[in-house]
Amino acid sequence: MKPQWQKVYDALASDIGAGIYSPGERLPSEHDLSASLGVSRNTVRRAFLSLSQDGFIRIVNGRGSYVTPHGxxxxxxxxxxxxxxxxxxxxxxxxxxxxxxxxxxxxxxxxxxxxxxxxxxxxxxxxxxxxxxxxxxxxxxxxxxxxxxxxxxxxxxxxxxxxxxxxxxxxxxxxxxxxxxxxxxxxxxxxxxxxxxxxxxxxxxxxxxxxxxxxxxxxxxxxxxxxxxxxxxxxxxx
Structure with a gap:
């Protein structure tokens, strides 16, 4: 069974790949995602960190997380x-x-x-x-x-x-x-x-x-x- 953070990661990566979130667009906040997905903020934070490491998003302190262009x-x-x-x-x-x-x-x-x-x-x-x-x-x-x-x-x-x-x-x-x-x-x-x-x-x-x-x-x-x-x-x- 996948850990909760991996499920959040997969869902967001899929949405980014499908164009639901466009390059440069700000993702929902950790607070909003934790509420909508029914998971803890630490779970969302772990997913965001992994998405950042894999180049899907960039995290800007104090401003949020943004989808990065690819290709x-x-x-x-x-x-x-x-x-x-x-x-x-x-x-x-x-x-x-x-x-x-x-x-x-x-x-x-x-x-x-x-x-x-x-x-x-x-x-x-x-x-x-x-x-x-x-x-x-x-x-x-x-x-x-x-x-x-x-x-x-x-x-x-x-x-x-x-x-x-x-x-x-x-x-x-x-x-x-x-x-x-x-x-x-x-x-x-x-x-x-x-x-x-x-x-x-x-x-x-x-x-x-x-x-x-x-x-x-x-x-x-x-x-x-x-x-x-x-x-x-x-x-x-x-």
Whole structure:
């Protein structure tokens, strides 16, 4: 015989799969479900936790539990961008900028960008949302010397790509992409609204300008339950 929480899990998973609850929709509260199903709130809470771990929902403290979108496939090539994938699927995209500042490049960042340790780099950290769900935590680094007052220009234009165009530097092409999986740390899990024990995709990507100069090094995290990656060619991009 299945435990009570498993029955609640199965019922909600079935309703989500049948479209009774749509992506981005808030589920009934633990209190309401426990009353309607005749089970304890702890039983509902256990079912919610399992649904979250399996990628059906995301739990936002103080706000409730929301159905997560599924089936987003990101096809990576030399110039593709994740925001374009969301837009092509009709998913409303938004971005929260967490940090955009000049920092001293440490060993890893300096090596990736071809700088000396301690040289100035712009660190840009943001979360990309789709229909209210956090899909991608991006940590991007750019050589500060690439454009005068680069951090200020990115803040004004809301786009590194746009800054490159304004300075006639051409398009950004990513020539290496490395993908692995790991568990998020506590801050990453908070920003992505995912459980600490749910694997995330970690994508490291290096971008160059047409003249060969390194212009970007990116570390991006995406919940493995939300995103699939495919590679279109040998020239890969994030």
């Amino acid at each position: 987003v496939t990101y096809e990576i090539d030399a110039t593709s961008r994740f925001r374009q994938t969301l837009e092509s699927l009709g998913i409303k995209r938004d971005q929260t900028v967490i940090e955009n500042t000049v920092v001293a490049a440490d060993g890893d960042v300096a090596a990736a960008l071809g700088l000396s340790p301690g040289d100035d780099a712009v660190r840009h950290v943001s979360v990309i949302w789709g229909d209210g769900t956090p899909f991608l935590l991006s940590r991007r680094y750019f050589p500060a010397s690439l454009v005068p007052h680069l951090a200020e220009e990115i803040a004004r234009e809301h786009s590194f790509t746009r800054v490159l165009q304004l300075h006639n530097l051409g398009d950004l092409h990513r020539d290496t992409t490395t993908v692995s999986t790991r568990l998020p740390d506590q801050e990453e899990a908070r920003l992505l609204s995912c459980p600490l024990n749910a694997p995330v995709l970690e994508v490291l990507a290096l971008g160059r300008l047409a003249d060969g100069r390194i212009a970007e090094w990116q570390n991006a995290l995406m919940p493995g339950s939300l995103v699939r990656l495919t590679f279109k060619s040998a020239l890969q991009a994030l």
